[in-house]
Amino acid sequence: MNAIDVNNLEFGYKDNLVIKDISFSIKAGSFVSILGPNGSGKSTLLKTLNNLYNPNNGSIQLYGKDILSYKKRELAKKIALVPQDTNIEYEFTVEDIVMMGRHPYKNRFENENEIDHKIVNESLELTYTLNLKDRIINQISGGERQRAIIAKALAQKPAIILLDEPTSNLDINHQMDILNLLKKLNHENGLTVVLVIHDINLACRYSDEIILLHKGKILGIGAPEEVITVENMEDAYDMKVALEKNKYTDTIHLTPIEIKEKNKNFKNNKVHIICGGGSGQEIINKLYSEGFELSLGVLNIGDSDWEHGRNLNIPMVEEIPFSGISNQSYQENVEVMNKSDIIVISNVPIGSGNLKNLLGAKDALEKGKKVYYIAENSQEYDYTEGEAKKIIEEMLKKGMQSVRSVDELL
Amino acid sequence: MLIISLIFAIGLFTTIGTAKVSVLDIFKIIGSKVSFMEKYIDISDIADSSKTIIWNIRLPRVLLGALVGASLSMAGASFQGMFKNPMADPYVIGISSGAALGATLAIVFKLNIGIFNIPTITIFAFVGALLAVSLVYNIARIKNKVPVTTLLLAGVAVGQFLTAIMSFLMVIFDKDMVKITYWTLGSLSGKGWEPVLTIALPVIIxxxxxxxxxxxxxxxxxxxxxxxxxxxxxxxxxxYILLLGTFITAISVSVSGIIGFVGLIIPHIVRLLIGPDHRILLPASALLGSIFMIFADTIARTLISPIEIPVGIITALFGGPFFIYLLRSKKKSI
Incomplete structure (x- = not known):
């Protein structure tokens, strides 16, 4: 069953729509993160889900019933919000604050009874804040306060909890602490968790589903692997990023590489890099962050430079693992080089297996392409009994430029 | 406990005055007026002049003070909570300047439109206060929302504007200046039972x-x-809170003038002492406000007796330093 169904939702002011025609569903009992750059409408979407904002168009259904048909108090029994700013300047005790979560169940003339105290105690226990209950809310740490505010939300006995950047002011320990707590409530109590978060890696690690927003629209929705892709990140954040599977958590790990916007003027230069065995990493990184359009090849699948290129989503000419370059991939490589403006050769060790890369480069040089050779250190590279050295010297004569380092190249 | 203190304070401050009457006599006089106790209390040994002073002058005045103090403090406490602003007081959204302008108009134009024996100045002050607040409220309203910051700023702006008109009128009609100034400083003197009985029910409700x-x-x-x-x-x-707070403040101001400081500091003092929970804060502010008000009024009428000092001067004179003392000694932020 769906906890939330959003249909063609639109919110904002006349010429400034914050949310543009959004539709999606959230399954009951799922853990969903809303991601997106600043100003993409994340918090606004979260607040419309709690009926804090009235949409211009479209509808939101909670458990199949239109959100507008819920009375305010009834809605507060179904859905709880943990706002971004949990700062409370007044000297309420933690227990007072959590007791406020019972408000939807009390009419104006009613006092809190045994049941309310029991539920408040349970909420405090679930969030490990029972020992803090007599402390003043503004005298406990940020992480403790966040847990207390979650306890207040739990005292509402909701089916859905919405959280607006619950980890944004916390250190890494407390960030995980809060997310572990939410995961526990999600697993053990069947609570549907919907949160807005900036940390993509944590979102991927904890969420069943991710909703990626960009300029008020959904750029991607689904499992983390489906949504967090290099292309989506580039579109949403204007960032070049590298994605890999984190070997400790076995979830997607994102490393931001460079902001895209800055380097618009470099975009036209296509650079093909001949590398392998890790010799290309520095070249790839530096040229990539300068904004050049890169291609690599020929690389054996599984090679460390191949893995690097895959994480950065760079197009590559591939060869099956541990084998020499076949004629087919050689041809492919030549074609790619024909489309490039510049070819860079790292000081990759050349053996019989990858000699064809050098030949391909020579071919390109003869066709008039600019070729650079990075002779980083006078390390021995020739494993072809002089053949490779001969080709390189020949190429140098024909106009290939030799540089000491990537920086010199730039 | 505060209720008992209030009853005690009413008795105590009623006794203090130019004419000496004992506390016991006062409770006797009050008791004798309650019908079923009449026959058990012997007041024949108390001088008739004392009876008159206590029953017709001091008691209504003390009760009026208690009501005014309670309303101002409770309105202040609820406004501070609603605005989330420690500087908010009952007058913050234009009540005082509206009331003052209303009273000034009644004074300078010597208007007289008695309704149910209520003085014209009172009626004008009350209407002026309500008009000012509704003006502020409508200025601050954006669609169906009233952001508190806008409300506060609109209150300040409208207040300054109305005060300017009042000052202008005072300059033009300078022979009324003293009367207007006295009114704006606030006083509980010489009102009798009439205003107490008129305002008691609506204010308490x-x-x-x-x-x-x-x-x-x-x-x-x-x-x-x-x-x-x-x-x-x-x-x-x-x-709702704005309406209720405005209503009790406007009533108080219209009968007693602008008594400053009570509505600002009493809620703060109570908050410093017992915390921010309005379930205790509101009634405690009302009770402490009452006690403080009749205390200040007693000083106002006895300090340089028989000359009366406007009670607003006393509330600020005593309230200010005491509040500063609390602020420094508690070292808590408010």
């Missing part, structure tokens, strides 16, 4: 109703969005 919003006010302190997500209709609640 409003104060009881405000108390039913105590939990909503608590939750509002944690933020308007939090409050809304807990099922509170924030805008409606703000409007």
């Amino acid at each position: 409003c104060m009881i109703v405000i108390n039913f919003f105590a939990r909503d006010l608590n939750i509002l302190l944690t933020g308007e969005e939090s409050a809304q997500s807990l099922g509170i209709d924030v805008e409606k609640t703000k409007t």
Whole structure:
């Protein structure tokens, strides 16, 4: 069953729509993160889900019933919000604050009874804040306060909890602490968790589903692997990023590489890099962050430079693992080089297996392409009994430029 | 405990005055007026002049002071909660300047439109206060929302504007200046039973109703969005509190003039002593406000007796330093 169904939702002011025609569903009992750059409408979407904002168009259904048909108090029994700013300047005790979560169940003339105290105690226990209950809310740490505010939300006995950047002011320990707590409530109590978060890696690690927003629209929705892709990140954040599977958590790990916007003027230069065995990493990184359009090849699948290129989503000419370059991939490589403006050769060790890369480069040089050779250190590279050295010297004569380092190249 | 102190304070401060009457005699006089106790209390040994002074002058004055002090303090406490602003007082949204302008108009134009024996100045002050607040409210309203910051700023702006008109009138009609100044400083003198009986019922009812919003006010302190997500209709609640607070303040101001400081500092003092929970804060502010008010009024009428000092001067004179002392000694932020 769906906890939330959003249909063609639109919110904002006349010429400034914050949310543009959004539709999606959230399954009951799922853990969903809303991601997106600043100003993409994340918090606004979260607040419309709690009926804090009235949409211009479209509808939101909670458990199949239109959100507008819920009375305010009834809605507060179904859905709880943990706002971004949990700062409370007044000297309420933690227990007072959590007791406020019972408000939807009390009419104006009613006092809190045994049941309310029991539920408040349970909420405090679930969030490990029972020992803090007599402390003043503004005298406990940020992480403790966040847990207390979650306890207040739990005292509402909701089916859905919405959280607006619950980890944004916390250190890494407390960030995980809060997310572990939410995961526990999600697993053990069947609570549907919907949160807005900036940390993509944590979102991927904890969420069943991710909703990626960009300029008020959904750029991607689904499992983390489906949504967090290099292309989506580039579109949403204007960032070049590298994605890999984190070997400790076995979830997607994102490393931001460079902001895209800055380097618009470099975009036209296509650079093909001949590398392998890790010799290309520095070249790839530096040229990539300068904004050049890169291609690599020929690389054996599984090679460390191949893995690097895959994480950065760079197009590559591939060869099956541990084998020499076949004629087919050689041809492919030549074609790619024909489309490039510049070819860079790292000081990759050349053996019989990858000699064809050098030949391909020579071919390109003869066709008039600019070729650079990075002779980083006078390390021995020739494993072809002089053949490779001969080709390189020949190429140098024909106009290939030799540089000491990537920086010199730039 | 505060209730007992209030009763005791009423008795005590009624005794203090130019004419000496003992506390016991006072309770006897009051008791003798309650029908079923009449026959058990012997007041024949008390001088008739004392009886008159106590029953017709001091007691109504003390009770009026208690009512005014309670309304101002409770209105102040609820406004501070609603605005989430420690500088808010009952006058913050233009009540005082509206009332003052109304009173000034009545004084300078010597208007007389007696309704039910209520003085014209009182009526004008009351209407002026309500008009000023509704003006402020409508200026601050954006669609159906009233952001508190806008409300506060609109209150300050309208207040300054109305005060300017009042000052202008005072300059033009300079022979009324003293009377106007005295009115704006606030006083409880020479009112008799009439205003007490007129305002008691509406003020007490409003104060009881405000108390039913105590939990909503608590939750509002944690933020308007939090409050809304807990099922509170924030805008409606703000409007109710604004209406009730404005009403009791306008009533108080119209009978006693602008008595400053009580509505600002009493809620702060109570908050410093017992915390921010409005379920206790509101009634405690009302009671402490009453006690403080009749204490200040007693000083106002006895300090340089028989000359009366406007009670607003006393409230500020005593309240200010005491508040500063509390602030420094508690070292808590308010």
